[in-house]
Amino acid sequence: MSPQMEEKVEAIYQEVLRRNPGEVEFHQAVREVIETLGPVLVKHPEFSERKIIQRICEPERQIIFRVPWQDDKGEVHINRGFRVEFNSALGPYKGGLRLHPSVYLGIIKFLGFEQIFKNSLTGMPIGGGKGGSDFDPKGRSDDEIMRFCQSFMTELYRHLGEHTDVPAGDIGVGGREIGYLFGQYKRITNRYEAGVLTGKGLDWGGSLVRTEATGYGATFFVSEMLKARKDSFGGKTCLVSGSGNVAIYTIEKIHQLGGKCVACSDSNGVIYHEKGLDLDLIKQLKEVERRRIKDYVEFHKDAKYIASGNIWDIPCQVAMPSATQNEINGKDAQKLVKNGCIAVGEGANMPTTPEGVKVFLEAKIAYGPGKAANAGGVATSALEMQQNASRDAWTFEYTEKKLEEIMVGIHRLCYDTAEEYGFPSNYVVGANIAGFIKVAKAMVAHGLI
Numbered sequence: 001m002s003p004q005m006e007e008k009v010e011a012i013y014q015e016v017l018r019r020n021p022g023e024v025e026f027h028q029a030v031r032e033v034i035e036t037l038g039p040v041l042v043k044h045p046e047f048s049e050r051k052i053i054q055r056i057c058e059p060e061r062q063i064i065f066r067v068p069w070q071d072d073k074g075e076v077h078i079n080r081g082f083r084v085e086f087n088s089a090l091g092p093y094k095g096g097l098r099l100h101p102s103v104y105l106g107i108i109k110f111l112g113f114e115q116i117f118k119n120s121l122t123g124m125p126i127g128g129g130k131g132g133s134d135f136d137p138k139g140r141s142d143d144e145i146m147r148f149c150q151s152f153m154t155e156l157y158r159h160l161g162e163h164t165d166v167p168a169g170d171i172g173v174g175g176r177e178i179g180y181l182f183g184q185y186k187r188i189t190n191r192y193e194a195g196v197l198t199g200k201g202l203d204w205g206g207s208l209v210r211t212e213a214t215g216y217g218a219t220f221f222v223s224e225m226l227k228a229r230k231d232s233f234g235g236k237t238c239l240v241s242g243s244g245n246v247a248i249y250t251i252e253k254i255h256q257l258g259g260k261c262v263a264c265s266d267s268n269g270v271i272y273h274e275k276g277l278d279l280d281l282i283k284q285l286k287e288v289e290r291r292r293i294k295d296y297v298e299f300h301k302d303a304k305y306i307a308s309g310n311i312w313d314i315p316c317q318v319a320m321p322s323a324t325q326n327e328i329n330g331k332d333a334q335k336l337v338k339n340g341c342i343a344v345g346e347g348a349n350m351p352t353t354p355e356g357v358k359v360f361l362e363a364k365i366a367y368g369p370g371k372a373a374n375a376g377g378v379a380t381s382a383l384e385m386q387q388n389a390s391r392d393a394w395t396f397e398y399t400e401k402k403l404e405e406i407m408v409g410i411h412r413l414c415y416d417t418a419e420e421y422g423f424p425s426n427y428v429v430g431a432n433i434a435g436f437i438k439v440a441k442a443m444v445a446h447g448l449i
Ligand code: NDP
Pocket: 100, 102, 169, 170, 171, 172, 173, 214, 242, 243, 244, 245, 246, 247, 265, 266, 267, 268, 322, 323, 324, 325, 347, 348, 349, 374, 375, 377, 378
């Protein structure tokens, strides 16, 4: 980047810092994108003239609301709800809802910002948004979850619509929560508007493969990165952090493609099973019985539970962080590379710190950033919307094939864009530029709004 361009981008970033104090994750996400956009501004001076980057960094609408609910003992709780409708240049706002005690505006804005470019990369007609609450679902009964979801939707419903804003799941929000949210939306609006939420149950408008989509998609993306290096998952030792929705279906696809996943984790510790994880058991513990992964060792005496362990200490060839943001720091990245890791595919959003990303890029390993690698989830949500609109239901095989084609397409787009702009094999640059250009062109076409 020329010094003038660097100065220009830095000034935009400083303005983002000034306008959004304390929102550190949002700052990080913005910095990571805009510092790669210099070459685009050179090629497209109209984007600078119309202040497209500055406008992209400012959400179109931010909604913050009170969510009161009662627990099983009758005690009243008050949480805070968020929905950030970030950018609708390419379609209705689309992005998940996160329920986790760490949620605040800065987390929702980082996720919503990333979502704009991710959704653009899918090639589907969807804009970017994200929402959630600082509610902690851990240890809550079914009834408590339902009461919380009903209260949350009682405010949120007025902002949603199949052509306006279409939420889905994220951390703490799976099929059960989407069911309660949809039920309340239907009750208040008196409309069976299937396309207003994705991740629905299969009996009432959901799409096959949506549950598997993010994990499967991330694994397809890594498989494409490996193919580009004339390699494959066959026989590779892999690590997958987390043990939630994304982690489980990443492990499943890795095993189907011939890799061996030896460890997964949660916020309390790590399970290490050298001969390969028993995925049926993990599904039973996590999806059916809603237990913690430490219980895995009750069933496999040769597996180890490492309380407060760091999964990235375990040697592997492929690492797929699938838990949360900033879970791989610079030191973890160095350790991974030193231990022989040749590919990293991010199932989670922004799981690698800027220092970690630098290590991966300098080591020239295959590094697939979240906004490209985990786009399969939202892409399949868009397929769910398509099926809802046409009142159709596709088979598992057909939908999975579509997902795979989309991921192959995203990989190709990122790969080719990186080459075109002079950064061969740099998927960070490829994903940011390819995702940005489409949104920017649409914003120019729509005028100053
Ligand atoms: P789940 O709630 O199903 O699972 C999250 C997993 O990550 C759990 O094992 C959880 O452990 C762990 N985790 C969450 N927060 C932390 C934390 N602060 N520290 C350590 N571990 C943590 O969520 P998903 O699998 O849906 O989401 C995982 C990641 O994937 C997120 O970054 C999400 O944004 C991203 N993503 C999800 C998509 C989807 O379709 N669901 C789509 C695209 C991206 P514990 O139970 O101990 O909290």
